Amino acid sequence: MLNWCGLGDDRIEKVTNSYESGRSFTGDYLDAYGIDISKVTHDELKNKKGFYRLDSLPKVLNDAVEMTNGWQYQIPWFPKLKDLKKEDVYVYPWSIYCNGIDPSGAELIFVIPNEKKVYYIGTKM
Numbered sequence: 001m002l003n004w005c006g007l008g009d010d011r012i013e014k015v016t017n018s019y020e021s022g023r024s025f026t027g028d029y030l031d032a033y034g035i036d037i038s039k040v041t042h043d044e045l046k047n048k049k050g051f052y053r054l055d056s057l058p059k060v061l062n063d064a065v066e067m068t069n070g071w072q073y074q075i076p077w078f079p080k081l082k083d084l085k086k087e088d089v090y091v092y093p094w095s096i097y098c099n100g101i102d103p104s105g106a107e108l109i110f111v112i113p114n115e116k117k118v119y120y121i122g123t124k125m
Contacts (some may be wrong), residue, residue, distance in 0.1 A: 001033070001035075001094075001109065001118075001120050002035075002037070002109075002118065004092070004094050004109065005048075005050060005051070005092035005094070005109050005111075006048055006049075006050070007037075007040065007048075007111075007118075011037040011038045011039060011040065012035055012036075012037060012038075013035075013036040013037055013038055013116075014035070014036050015033055015034070015035050016034045016035065016036055016077075017032070017033065017034035017075070017077045017078075018032070018033045018034070019031065019032045019033075019074060019075045021074070027124055028124050028125055029122070029123065029124055030071055030074060030075070030121075030122070030123045031120070031121070031122040031123070032071070032075045032078050032119070032120060032121045032122070033118075033119065033120045034077055034078070034117065034118075034119055035117070035118040035119070035120070036116060036117060037116050037117070037118055038116070039116065040111060040113045040116060040118075041113055042088075042113050044113075045090045045111060045113065050092050050093070051090045051091070051092050051111070052090065052091055052092075052093075053086070053087060053089070053090055054084060054086035054087070054089040054090070054091060054110075055086035055087045057091070060096060060098070060101060060103065061091070061093050061096065063102065063103050064093065064096045064103040064106040064108065065081065065091060065106075065108065066081065067103045067104075067106060067123075067125075068106055068108055068121045068123055069081040071121070071123070075121075078119060078121065079110070079112075079119060084112075088112065088113070088114055089110060089111070089112050090110070090111045090113070091108055091109065091110050091111075092108070092109040092111070093106065093107075093108055094107040094108065094109060094122075095107045097124060104124065104125055105122075105123055105124030105125065106121075106122070106123065107120070107121070107122040108120070108121055108122075
């Protein structure tokens with residue numbers, strides 16, 4: 001997954017949390033991972049194509065981030081959007097699925113450089 005966003009899997013120290021749901025008949029699912037990484041900096045993410053700071057998102061990405069928030073009853077270890085310092089967190093949108101312009105699913109990679117932490121969430125509702 002870190003290869004998808006150009007950071008490289010060689011940074012993975014350990015997977016600290018994971019959750020994979022079953023797939024429903026309509027394809028609904030929830031997958032999430034928490035990963036400790038060896039290194040990443042704000043400057044690196046600012047200069048890498050495809051990363052967005054959480055405090056300056058395009059509308060469809062902001063809507064996707066909000067849609068993927070709120071699964072804490074299944075993944076209590078995943079950070080809540082309201083608890084994140086938005087200027088310190090970057091998101092890489094691997095994919096966003098829309099009905100019209102409203103997201104109905106997404107695969108997002110969140111990177112928190114200060115904590116050397118990566119969170120992945122993939123969901124379709």
